[in-house]
Amino acid sequence: MNRAAIIWRVASFAVAAGFVAIWQLIANLKLVSPVFLPGPDRAWAALMRGFSSGDLWSKLAGTLEHMAYGWLAASIAGIAIGAIIGSSSRMRTYVAPSLEFLRPLPVSAIIPVAIAMLGLTQAMALFVIAFGAIWPIMLATIHGFAAVEPRLYEVARSLQMSRLAVIFKIALPSASPDILAGMRLSLTVALILSVVCEILAGLDGLGHWVLLSARAFRSADLFAGVILLGLTGYVTSVAMSLAEHRLLAWQAAQR
């Protein structure tokens, strides 16, 4: 990291610290009733208390589990379906209109349908999360597969590569930057939908914790949960970026 990068990093932390200070100031001056807005000190204390009692750990684990299962299911299905559609221009023409109809559909509209069919269950949550998270992955995969350099398919033909080998050695790696970008977008969608499902279906997780804390006017606990959700989003997205950076090292060489 060079000097300028370090200075930017320090500056960005300073801005974040500034926001926390303003928050503390507003809380101290009681501009908002402490019933609704705890200061960062109380939120932090609630976070620590939650962790030491173990309650927050299990809620965090619940949310991470919903998110991970839904996201993985969406990734596997999204890449598989996207690969099938993307590798054939005929399929793209046939399927594209249906996709265009389904894609902008708000996932929240699917939730009542899912609850009617699957009940207030983990399966319902998994379905909703996967349904919401599949779109960025699938569309990115379709695009990635459609954009494979035709010359490479000719190379594959002249090498008489099998269909499977063409998919795994040519098409998938070629589409991987698109696919990984789609997976990163879906990660956020999966987190949002995990919280929504926990709130609606009362499933064990941070969403449920936040809801119960709000209803009981335990604002410090509520904020502890929100902070933890924010951290979850941040950490998973950073981890995804690191994985992308690693997997796409060849692209760094290209620039």
Place this chain on the structure above:
Amino acid sequence: MASAAKRLEAVYGTATPQIAFDGVTLVLGGKTIIENLSLGVQPGEFLCIVGASGCGKTTALRLAAGLYQPTSGKVNFDGQPMREPRREIAIVFQDYGKALLPWRTAAGNVSLALEAGGMPSAERPARIEELLRTVGLPGHAGKYPSEMSGGMQQRLQIARCLAQEPKTLLMDEPFGALDAMTRQGLQDEVLSLVAASGATVIFVTHDLDEAIYLGDRVIGLLPHPGRIGIELSVNLPRPRDQLSTREHPEFLRLRRQLFDFIKATEQ
């Protein structure tokens, strides 16, 4: 100082052509690209195809590769009809940047051909090293194509083609995008690689000097639709030399003949 084909003919009598076009016509999108092309390429022969742009020389090469099927007529390889590309026919594309896998290192790109040929993974590293050394890329195994110059990338593509152990090497203006110095170096390397492997070569180029310098025979195509306009045997001594071959009276005579032909087609 007979050409390779003549040498082979002297030994085996009239050899069956390795690649034979028999009255080949290709119509693409309602347009006749190639009409009634008949052509035999002897095993071990170095055939160059030249012609004005749009005369169908690249198309002829793609027919020989099995990437296109003729609308009528036949393309035979070793007496068998060509229905699809085959591993013993390797293609060196002009756009090396598109023909290499950017996510694989130099070694990985060569490995692709070995994997396709079913070579056990334990045997690959030694063979990859050998091939990279052959094309003058030792010590670059770990580099990605994007980290290499154009000349190096084209060498790498040639290494991958050699990994196919081809009987026939089809080269589509392989040096068209390279600077003159790199091009001359690669011309000589291709000649020595081909001499060592005994492969048959069809080499498409728009550089007439290059065609005469490399080939045993040069065919000039006429455009709209593509057909043979001129056929020249190149009886120049081998190994060829960038200076003395290009100063040879026969070279200059052929060059003149070919230039006149191309000039006439462009009018």
